[in-house]
Amino acid sequence: MGFLPEPLHPAVIHFPIALSLVALLLDLVSRHRRAHSLAPAGGVLMALAALGGIAATLTGQAAEEEAVVPRAAKALLERHEELGEIAMWVLIAAALVRLALAWRGAFRGVLAWAYLALAIGAAALVGYQGYLGGELVFRHGVGTAPVQRQPPSGGES
Numbered sequence: 001m002g003f004l005p006e007p008l009h010p011a012v013i014h015f016p017i018a019l020s021l022v023a024l025l026l027d028l029v030s031r032h033r034r035a036h037s038l039a040p041a042g043g044v045l046m047a048l049a050a051l052g053g054i055a056a057t058l059t060g061q062a063a064e065e066e067a068v069v070p071r072a073a074k075a076l077l078e079r080h081e082e083l084g085e086i087a088m089w090v091l092i093a094a095a096l097v098r099l100a101l102a103w104r105g106a107f108r109g110v111l112a113w114a115y116l117a118l119a120i121g122a123a124a125l126v127g128y129q130g131y132l133g134g135e136l137v138f139r140h141g142v143g144t145a146p147v148q149r150q151p152p153s154g155g156e157s
Helices: 014-029 033-066 071-104 109-139 145-149
Strands: none
Touching: 014 033, 014 071, 014 109, 033 071, 033 109, 071 109
């Protein structure tokens, strides 16, 4: 891939985590009348978080094909993969709702609070997803050089 880091998944995953949290923070702060000008930035960042979620899911699927996964981590990896896809769709939904509210000029009242609840759920899910990924790497060594050099145990990789 040349100039891109290898593996790509660890480099990409931080974007949806950080962007969804900052988007949520900006949208919460922009509810105050003095900070209303921050609202457009929240929408843009949530859209970028959704794009980052798509990239994280795609690079995660590619990384899984090459990773040596210890038997003890297989169930955790499956959970991480399933929740990753759910997180991607929740981020996409949050971004679409946020952009629709902005486009209609309706980022006020009950609809805005409903969106904020969705955004809180999306950010929490992405954060938990990051925790699971950290468990895979730091507890089980998935994707690290020492584990990658080990031969597969019991005929399974």
